[in-house]
Each structure stands twice: as structure tokens, then as C-alpha cells.
Amino acid sequence: MIEIRRAGPADGEALGRIHAAAWGAAYGPFFAPEFAAREVRSRRTRWHARVAAPAEASAGRRGTILLAVVDGRPLALSVFLPSPTRPGLAEIGTFYGHPDGWGTGVAAALMAETLRRLGDAGSAGAHLWTLRDTPRSRRFYVKCGFTETGATRTHDFGDGNPLAQVEYERTG
Numbered sequence: 664m665i666e667i668r669r670a671g672p673a674d675g676e677a678l679g680r681i682h683a684a685a686w687g688a689a690y691g692p693f694f695a696p697e698f699a700a701r702e703v704r705s706r707r708t709r710w711h712a713r714v715a716a717p718a719e720a721s722a723g724r725r726g727t728i729l730l731a732v733v734d735g736r737p738l739a740l741s742v743f744l745p746s747p748t749r750p751g752l753a754e755i756g757t758f759y760g761h762p763d764g765w766g767t768g769v770a771a772a773l774m775a776e777t778l779r780r781l782g783d784a785g786s787a788g789a790h791l792w793t794l795r796d797t798p799r800s801r802r803f804y805v806k807c808g809f810t811e812t813g814a815t816r817t818h819d820f821g822d823g824n825p826l827a828q829v830e831y832e833r834t835g
Contacts, residue, residue, distance in 0.1 A: 665769055667776040670728040670740065675711030677730065677737035682706040685759035689797055690820075698822045726756055727780070731764075731773040738764035739773045743781060746790060752832070753781045755791040765799075774807045778833070788834030792816065795827040809833040 670678060683706040691699040713725060726744035730737055742757035755777065760770040781789055790812070793800045809831035817825035 664734060665772045666732045667729055667773055668732070670714050670730040672715050674728075674730055674737070675714050678710035678714065678728070678740050679707040681737060681740050681761045682710065682757075682759050684761045684763075688762045689800065690794065693794070693796070693826060694820070694822055694824070702820065729773060729777060729780070731760075731769050731776075733764065733767065733769050736763075737761075738767075738769045741773055741777045743777055743789065745786070749790055749832075751787040752834075753784075753786040753789045755789050758791065770803060771807065778807075788832060790830055790832040792818075792828045792830050794818075795829045801829070801831075804831045807833070 683703045686706050687699065687703040691703065693699075694702070714728060716725075726742040729741045729743075731739040739760040740757065741755060743753050743755045746752040746754040748754075758770075758774070758777075760773070764770065778789065789809075791804070791809070793804065795815070810833070812830045812832050814830040816828050816830075818828050819825040
């Protein structure tokens with residue numbers, strides 16, 4: 664059974680495990696091993712402070728954080744907020760699934776719930792950015808009804824080697 668709920672103050676460790684494992688598997692190969700290892704460690708601990716603030720206080724600034732739990736095990740997370748660049752749309756700023764959950768349907772269930780909540784909040788749709796060279800994530804977003812917008816940008820994760828990102832959106 665998949666339970667999807669808003670993350671709370673006690674979920675920092677679970678969010679960190681998901682983010683670190685997913686980021687390491689999907690993004691780690693793009694970086695020097697020592698940089699990737701440092702970034703994975705950072706992702707394990709950065710969520711504690713983020714979920715420590717009351718939900719009402721942090722949602723506007725940092726977005727809403729959802730956690731998908733399968734049979735008691737947290738396996739996926741999403742973060743969304745009103746888009747700072749696309750009026751009427753929301754931006755899914757973070758979407759990660761633990762590799763142990765890949766192919767199980769937990770990410771698809773989380774995306775469906777994320778989009779439902781966005782619609783309930785009055786959003787006309789959502790957009791997001793993903794690395795250009797991550798075919799697994801790109802296939803997933805297309806499977807969830809997103810299409811490429813044609814927009815691109817680069818993102819430097821801190822190693823001085825910017826990576827290309829592509830934008831996807833889903834309206835309606």
C-alpha cells in the first residue's frame with residue numbers, strides 16, 4: 664500500500680535517505696567521485712532543518728513537501744511551490760525516488776498526488792527542470808504527461824562544471 668502525505672518534522676532522516684540515494688544513482692556519475700560523495704552526504708542531512716519549521720511557515724517560501732511511503736518505508740519525495748517564473752503554474756522543484764522503489768509505481772503515484780494537489784490549489788499546471796542527460800527521469804516525466812518546452816539552462820552543482828537541464832511542463 665502506498666501512503667502519500669505531507670512531510671513533517673520527524674521526516675528529515677527519511678527525506679535525506681531518499682534524496683541521497685536517488686541523487687547518487689542518477690547524478691553521481693556526472694561528477695568526480697570525491698565531489699559526488701560529498702554531495703550525497705550533504706543531501707542526507709539538509710532536510711532536517713527544512714522540515715523542522717511549521718508547515719504553514721515554510722510552505723510559501725520553500726514549497727510543499729510530500730513523502731510517499733510503501734508498506735511503512737519512505738521511498739519518494741516531491742517539493743512544489745508557485746512558479747517564480749511562470750504565472751499560473753506551479754514548479755516541481757524536487758522530485759526523487761529511492762532506487763529501491765524504481766519501477767514499482769510509487770513515483771507515478773506520488774506524481775499523480777502532487778498534480779492533484781496543485782490542481783486543488785488552483786494551479787493551471789506544472790513545470791520542472793531535469794538534467795538533459797538523464798534518460799530515465801525524462802522518460803518518467805513524459806509517461807506522466809509532461810512535454811518538453813524547448814527551454815534549456817545550465818546548473819552548476821558546485822564543482823564548476825555546469826550541466827545542461829531541459830524544462831518540461833504539463834498543463835490542464
